[in-house]
Amino acid sequence: MDITTILPLVSAIFVFGLGIFVLLKNTNSRLNVTFFLHAIAISFWLFATFMMFLNKGNIDQIVFWDRMVYVGVVFIPTFMYHFCLALTNRPKNFALYLSYILAVFFLIVSQTDFFVRDIFVYQWGVHTKAQLFHHLFLVYFAVYVVAGFTIIYSYYRQEAISSIRRQQIKYSFLAFFFLFTIGPLAFLPAYGIGIYPFAYLSGVIFAIILSYAILRYRLMNIQIIARKIFIYAGVAVFAYFVFYLLSWVYTEFLGGIFTLKSYLFGMVIAPTFVFLLYKTENVIRSFANQYFFFALYNYQETINRVSGQLTHYTDLSKIDGLVSDTIKESLGVTRVEINLFDKNSRSAKKDPLIKYLQTNQRPVVLEELNLLVNDERLKDQRETFSAVYEQVENLGAAICLPMVSNERLIGIIILGPKVIGDPFTVEDLELLMTLSNQAAIAIDNAELYKEVKDFNKTLKQKVNEQTMSLQDKTKVLEEQAEHLKKLLAMRSEFLDIASHQLKTPISVISGTISMFKEGSVQKMPVETQNKLIDNIYQKSLKISQIIRDILQASEFDTEKFSFVEKRIVPVELNKLLSDVMTDNQSFADEKKLKLVFTPNPANPQVNSDPDYLEQAFFNLVDNALKYTKEGKVEVLLDENPQSIIIKVKDTGVGIPKDDQIRMFGKFERAKNAVDMYTDGSGLGLFITKEIIEAHPGGTVTFASEEGKGTEFTVIIPKTKK
Amino acid sequence: MAEEIKQVLMIEDDKDQIFLYKSAFDLMKIPSVMALGGEIGVEQAKRWLPKVIVLDIVMEGMDGEEVLKQLKTDPTTKDIPVIVFTNLDKKPVKEKFMALGATEFWGKTELMPMALAAKVQDYFDRR
Numbered sequence: 082m083d084i085t086t087i088l089p090l091v092s093a094i095f096v097f098g099l100g101i102f103v104l105l106k107n108t109n110s111r112l113n114v115t116f117f118l119h120a121i122a123i124s125f126w127l128f129a130t131f132m133m134f135l136n137k138g139n140i141d142q143i144v145f146w147d148r149m150v151y152v153g154v155v156f157i158p159t160f161m162y163h164f165c166l167a168l169t170n171r172p173k174n175f176a177l178y179l180s181y182i183l184a185v186f187f188l189i190v191s192q193t194d195f196f197v198r199d200i201f202v203y204q205w206g207v208h209t210k211a212q213l214f215h216h217l218f219l220v221y222f223a224v225y226v227v228a229g230f231t232i233i234y235s236y237y238r239q240e241a242i243s244s245i246r247r248q249q250i251k252y253s254f255l256a257f258f259f260l261f262t263i264g265p266l267a268f269l270p271a272y273g274i275g276i277y278p279f280a281y282l283s284g285v286i287f288a289i290i291l292s293y294a295i296l297r298y299r300l301m302n303i304q305i306i307a308r309k310i311f312i313y314a315g316v317a318v319f320a321y322f323v324f325y326l327l328s329w330v331y332t333e334f335l336g337g338i339f340t341l342k343s344y345l346f347g348m349v350i351a352p353t354f355v356f357l358l359y360k361t362e363n364v365i366r367s368f369a370n371q372y373f374f375f376a377l378y379n380y381q382e383t384i385n386r387v388s389g390q391l392t393h394y395t396d397l398s399k400i401d402g403l404v405s406d407t408i409k410e411s412l413g414v415t416r417v418e419i420n421l422f423d424k425n426s427r428s429a430k431k432d433p434l435i436k437y438l439q440t441n442q443r444p445v446v447l448e449e450l451n452l453l454v455n456d457e458r459l460k461d462q463r464e465t466f467s468a469v470y471e472q473v474e475n476l477g478a479a480i481c482l483p484m485v486s487n488e489r490l491i492g493i494i495i496l497g498p499k500v501i502g503d504p505f506t507v508e509d510l511e512l513l514m515t516l517s518n519q520a521a522i523a524i525d526n527a528e529l530y531k532e533v534k535d536f537n538k539t540l541k542q543k544v545n546e547q548t549m550s551l552q553d554k555t556k557v558l559e560e561q562a563e564h565l566k567k568l569l570a571m572r573s574e575f576l577d578i579a580s581h582q583l584k585t586p587i588s589v590i591s592g593t594i595s596m597f598k599e600g601s602v603q604k605m606p607v608e609t610q611n612k613l614i615d616n617i618y619q620k621s622l623k624i625s626q627i628i629r630d631i632l633q634a635s636e637f638d639t640e641k642f643s644f645v646e647k648r649i650v651p652v653e654l655n656k657l658l659s660d661v662m663t664d665n666q667s668f669a670d671e672k673k674l675k676l677v678f679t680p681n682p683a684n685p686q687v688n689s690d691p692d693y694l695e696q697a698f699f700n701l702v703d704n705a706l707k708y709t710k711e712g713k714v715e716v717l718l719d720e721n722p723q724s725i726i727i728k729v730k731d732t733g734v735g736i737p738k739d740d741q742i743r744m745f746g747k748f749e750r751a752k753n754a755v756d757m758y759t760d761g762s763g764l765g766l767f768i769t770k771e772i773i774e775a776h777p778g779g780t781v782t783f784a785s786e787e788g789k790g791t792e793f794t795v796i797i798p799k800t801k802k
Numbered sequence: 803m804a805e806e807i808k809q810v811l812m813i814e815d816d817k818d819q820i821f822l823y824k825s826a827f828d829l830m831k832i833p834s835v836m837a838l839g840g841e842i843g844v845e846q847a848k849r850w851l852p853k854v855i856v857l858d859i860v861m862e863g864m865d866g867e868e869v870l871k872q873l874k875t876d877p878t879t880k881d882i883p884v885i886v887f888t889n890l891d892k893k894p895v896k897e898k899f900m901a902l903g904a905t906e907f908w909g910k911t912e913l914m915p916m917a918l919a920a921k922v923q924d925y926f927d928r929r
Contacts, residue, residue, distance in 0.1 A: 584889035588910035595914035601829050616818045
């Protein structure tokens with residue numbers, strides 16, 4: 082048996098293997114099935130050729146096997162044409178049906194002497210001699226092969242195909258080109274031309290080129306299976322090698338397999354072999370990953386990488402990004418969409434897809450659902466499936482993945498179809514499931530993290546608020562303490578003033594009386610004596626006035642002052658103010674000041690307690706006179722439909738800016754008032770203000786300029802009694 | 803000739819009080835000058851160079867504190883004894899006036915008019 086005999090067999094194995102892989106990958110795909118059929122036809126041709134070469138001494142055998150060759154060969158152009166239609170997504174056509182009819186026709190004819198007859202022996206092999214129908218067959222063969230190429234070529238010329246698709250077509254074209262330029266050389270011996278059987282190499286070349294396209298450009302999407310087979314084959318080769326090595330060692334050195342030495346040796350060898358087998362598998366796997374399967378994702382590596390990264394992310398958008406990027410990269414899908422359910426409404430979702438995902442916690446594949454809908458016999462189930470199917474289809478999704486964490490469905494991942502339009506493999510689904518679960522856990526954690534973070538933030542805010550309010554409270558306390566200090570200072574100032582004001586008349590009274598007691602006064606002239614007695618009387622009146630002021634101020638002090646209801650009467654202001662003028666006239670005369678009041682002809686009235694109201698204006702006029710050295714004090718009475726307006730104007734010292742704010746405070750007197758008039762109790766304005774404000778809406782305000790004078794304005798709204 | 807006359811200057815802005823204390827001084831035959839207010843008081847002190855001065859604190863216009871300061875800064879009046887006589891008889895006020903150079907500090911309710919006159923007489927008798 083030489084290399085020329087082996088060549089067709091090797092080719093046959095290659096092509097057959099490839100055909101099987103492609104078919105197993107997807108038995109539903111027209112492309113895969115037609116490729117498989119085509120591969121079977123080719124490998125049948127090659128295998129039968131091998132058998133023919135093997136039996137080249139026996140004429141009957143040669144003729145039998147060569148006729149077997151044609152069983153495969155007659156279908157090659159048919160299947161090739163069919164495959165080209167599938168590859169370019171063309172529908173079946175009349176030419177295809179015709180081709181099948183012709184193929185069957187030639188299949189029948191090929192088993193007769195009208196096709197091939199006798200044998201031709203040449204240097205490297207044997208062949209039968211071609212007859213009439215063989216010539217016709219060649220015409221049929223050429224026509225369909227050319228048609229197939231034309232289809233592929235014109236498809237390739239289209240602009241609207243993706244670059245990856247273009248590459249797939251290019252390599253398919255190339256593979257067929259080699260197959261159909263070198264392959265037909267095998268027909269030459271039929272016409273008496275004996276050349277070296279290069280033709281049978283065409284199968285190997287065809288298989289290699291297509292395998293490359295399959296791996297590099299995902300033609301027919303068989304990467305995973307191919308890689309697995311590569312690995313299994315590698316492991317098998319290793320096991321086979323070890324088996325023969327051991328057999329050799331046993332027979333050469335241990336005297337056979339069934340000897341005691343062999344058993345003992347085997348006990349050492351067996352675990353070593355298992356260990357080495359494991360190691361070898363890893364080596365082959367990494368070799369396959371590194372050198373053979375370019376664009377293939379590594380399932381385990383992808384998972385490891387992604388889960389490693391996922392645990393670091395606490396940001397939801399980053400997790401989303403990582404997951405969708407990974408899926409897009411590894412599977413080449415058009416669209417990845419991650420939908421998270423609102424935490425509160427997670428269990429409340431009622432639509433069929435969510436319900437289905439929640440119950441099954443398995444990915445929903447559109448294709449699979451289609452089958453389920455068709456196969457299901459129970460009506461309820463079928464309706465469920467079709468409802469889910471409709472929803473998934475409406476989403477434009479190829480797959481919907483549940484995101485499950487702690488057995489809860491927290492969201493779904495929606496995947497569009499793959500870019501190249503191939504279906505998803507079992508491995509893809511496994512990867513997707515693992516990814517989506519990892520993502521679900523990461524998202525759950527991220528949400529938890531965010532909750533904790535938010536909680537911390539709230540807590541911090543609360544603490545800050547509390548601290549702030551504590552600070553505020555401290556501030557308020559400080560302010561209150563400051564206020565109290567001021568009050569105390571005011572109180573002691575008041576006491577100083579009050580005691581001074583009280584002591585002054587008392588000192589005169591007690592001093593005078595002491596002189597009476599000593600008998601000194603009696604030595605004085607009568608006029609002097611009388612004057613002294615009058616002094617005592619005046620000073621005692623002064624004391625009672627001061628005491629009245631103090632008592633009244635303390636009356637206003639306890640709470641907001643209000644009139645006693647039954648004492649409120651309509652008060653004629655012309656009369657009231659004239660009385661105030663009269664009361665102050667002597668004081669004004671004493672100070673040589675003009676005191677002016679012109680009664681208002683409209684005679685305005687106001688509802689008030691006349692005693693209090695009179696005192697309020699008395700204080701204002703008294704004050705004005707006290708703090709004015711020269712000029713006049715003028716009282717103006719005016720009204721508008723809403724209010725009574727009374728103004729008390731003086732040409733006095735005015736009130737310093739700094740003191741204006743606290744003018745109406747109890748016991749407070751403007752700084753320069755102490756210098757100006759030493760008899761002031763410091764309570765006059767306070768009392769006035771309390772009385773005026775006891776009228777609903779009543780106000781007292783003033784405008785003042787130091788050195789020029791002050792104008793007090795009292796406004797009392799008119800009220801019905 | 804001026805130093806021959808032994809007299810008291812009272813600086814006080816309340817007429818009723820001036821009348822009272824003037825009566826007391828007159829009764830004791832103490833020559834007295836009554837000044838109604840601070841400005842007049844300082845003026846009179848420089849003019850008469852009295853043996854002793856009785857000074858009120860709370861006065862309209864120039865008050866007792868200012869009067870004392872001026873008296874103590876003027877070389878002609880700085881050695882005249884000043885009796886501060888007031889109804890503002892608080893300890894801190896007393897300390898302040900003593901520090902400013904007052905000789906004595908009395909509350910008006912403590913020292914009756916005849917007692918004040920006697921005190922003034924004491925100053926006359928010392929030299």
